Amino acid sequence: MRKRRKVRGLLSAIVALCAAWAPGSATAGGDHGQAGTAVELGPRPFHLVEDMDDSPLKRRLQQCAKRPSRRSDFSIAHRGAPLQFPEHTREFYEAAIRMGAGIVECDVTFTADRELVCRHSQCDLHTTTDILARPDLAAKCSAPFVPAEFDPATGERTRAASARCCTSDITLAEFRTLCGKMDAANPDATSVAQYLDGTARWRTDLYAGCGTLMTHAESIALFRRHGVKMTPELKEPSVPMPYQGDYTQQQYAQQMIDEYRAAGVRPREVFPQSFRIEDVRYWIEHEPLFGRQAVYLDGRVDDPAFVATLEDFQALAAQGVRIVAPPMWALVTLDESQRIVPSGYAQLARLAGLDIIAWSFERTGPIADMIPEGRQYYFQSVAEVMDNDGDAIEVLDVLAREVGIIGIFSDWPATVTHYANCMRL
Known part of the structure; x- marks a missing residue:
């Protein structure tokens, strides 16, 4: 019985060692990665x-x-x-x-109550989150949503859609309620929904349901x-x-x-x-x-x-x-x-x-x-x-x-x- 336990222990050690050196393992070779975290490169x-x-x-x-x-x-x-x-x-x-x-x-910036958060710019919430779709928080933005305007004769845009919402406009508690989205805005938008729907064609919204800030x-x-x-x-x-x-x-x-x-x-x-x-x-x-x-x-x-x-x-x-x-x-x-x-x-x-x-x-x-x-x-x-x-x-x-x-x-x-x-x- 004691011999079997030793064999089982040896097998467990071998399995663990093989797992650590498995293809794609971030822990192989003594890397500083977390044990079990695999590197997946994709196509x-x-x-x-x-x-x-x-x-x-x-x-x-x-x-x-x-x-x-x-x-x-x-x-x-x-x-x-x-x-x-x-x-x-x-x-x-x-x-x-x-x-x-x-x-x-x-990227580090701060909220109205001076808490540090991760955002590429202090004033990018209007393009990187759903804040404009949240009337209670959109009302706090530095500049509200303004729809695009077009020349009625030519159809050419005369003014791009715009907004400006900053982390410093809201508290940390309010920041936490937002959903992250792909960084983009539609300059031709005449509504908030259109403005938020501006992701470049070479990117994707497949993983942008509600990113956790x-x-x-x-x-x-x-x-x-x-x-x-x-x-x-x-x-x-x-x-x-x-x-x-x-x-x-x-x-x-x-x-x-x-x-x-x-x-x-x-x-x-x-x-x-x-x-x-x-x-x-x-x-x-x-x-x-x-x-x-x-x-x-x-x-x-x-x-x-x-x-x-x-x-x-x-x-x-x-x-x-x-x-x-x-x-x-x-x-x-x-x-x-x-x-x-x-x-x-x-x-x-x-x-x-x-x-x-x-x-x-x-x-x-x-x-x-x-x-x-x-x-x-x-x-x-x-x-x-x-x-x-x-x-x-x-x-x-x-x-x-x-x-x-x-x-x-x-x-x-x-x-x-x-x-x-x-x-x-």
């Missing part, structure tokens, strides 16, 4: 690989299709998985984690439960600061860090971000353990007058900045042979000793549609050599191997996860 990464022009990279990615996938910190979930799920909702965070994102983003603290608890790292972005307030006369920008920046401390999160698991260099400097000075991984989202590149210089990047490094994060297009350019190569910005930032994160992969619709119409922001510097969705992976490869980025935000993390696993990043 999209492989669809994009098949769409690539023939190349050694394509063949390598095809060969990797049979390998098990593990979670990767190179794969950063941008707002979750908003290509098909309502952003900053519990459902889309969980989808991103299943796709192997090792780091997940909560999250507070910042709830996002921390969810991410800890799944064992992923966190990258909160302190959003630029849409209201004058100090808010309500005494809530300062510094208190706002500190409150965000305090919620990680209260949850017992280790600083090395957090990458706080901001487009405001002042916020980054505040964390470096007042919260150095968190500040050492603070990410400066470099929006200066959108200013035509901005010129990247080594002196500028060295000055950032001297202030304690270790990571910069510009949009993808600022990191690549075309050489004389029309080959995609690292940009001057990328080379100078690396020369100054800075790490680089890029944003955001799979953020827009089909490349074949976007580029001819001049609507392709993220690949604008190399758009002239791109004509299919598979070309985006070629850009990703240059960013990873030649620019040397340490991670990239993505609206569908599975694709980046597949690339990262295949390249053993």
Whole structure:
């Protein structure tokens, strides 16, 4: 009997070990993921690989299709998985984690009672939730719904439909009652129902019945439960600061860090971000353990007058900045042979000793549609050599191997996860 118990115990241990190393297991190889959390890539990464022009990279990615996938910190979930799920909702965070994102983003803003919540903008509730369909809460919006107007003779729109609803218009208790939806609005709408029904044709409303909105603290608890790292972005307030006369920008920046401390999160698991260099400097000075991984989202590149210089990047490094994060297009350019190569910005930032994160992969619709119409922001510097969705992976490869980025935000993390696993990043 004792011998049988030993055999059963040995078999149980073998079964547990096999489960941990099963294909798709996020715990295989000692990954920091939650035990039992499997990485599920789905068909999209492989669809994009098949769409690539023939190349050694394509063949390598095809060969990797049979390998098990593990979670990767190179794969950063941008707002979750908003290509098909309502952003900053519990459902889309969980989808991103299943796709192997090792780091997940909560964009942080605040409500009327100064509670921190996950929203991409303080004033996006009219496009990301059902607030306009809720008369009691719609009445509190900064600007009510105004229908579109059209020229009766030509039928041309003379005024787009509009509204403005902010988290600072409502309390946390009221925020919790809202349903998350795909971020979109119909500018031709003449009714609230039409205004809310604006999802782009290349996205879907199949998973947008009623997305569960999250507070910042709830996002921390969810991410800890799944064992992923966190990258909160302190959003630029849409209201004058100090808010309500005494809530300062510094208190706002500190409150965000305090919620990680209260949850017992280790600083090395957090990458706080901001487009405001002042916020980054505040964390470096007042919260150095968190500040050492603070990410400066470099929006200066959108200013035509901005010129990247080594002196500028060295000055950032001297202030304690270790990571910069510009949009993808600022990191690549075309050489004389029309080959995609690292940009001057990328080379100078690396020369100054800075790490680089890029944003955001799979953020827009089909490349074949976007580029001819001049609507392709993220690949604008190399758009002239791109004509299919598979070309985006070629850009990703240059960013990873030649620019040397340490991670990239993505609206569908599975694709980046597949690339990262295949390249053993």
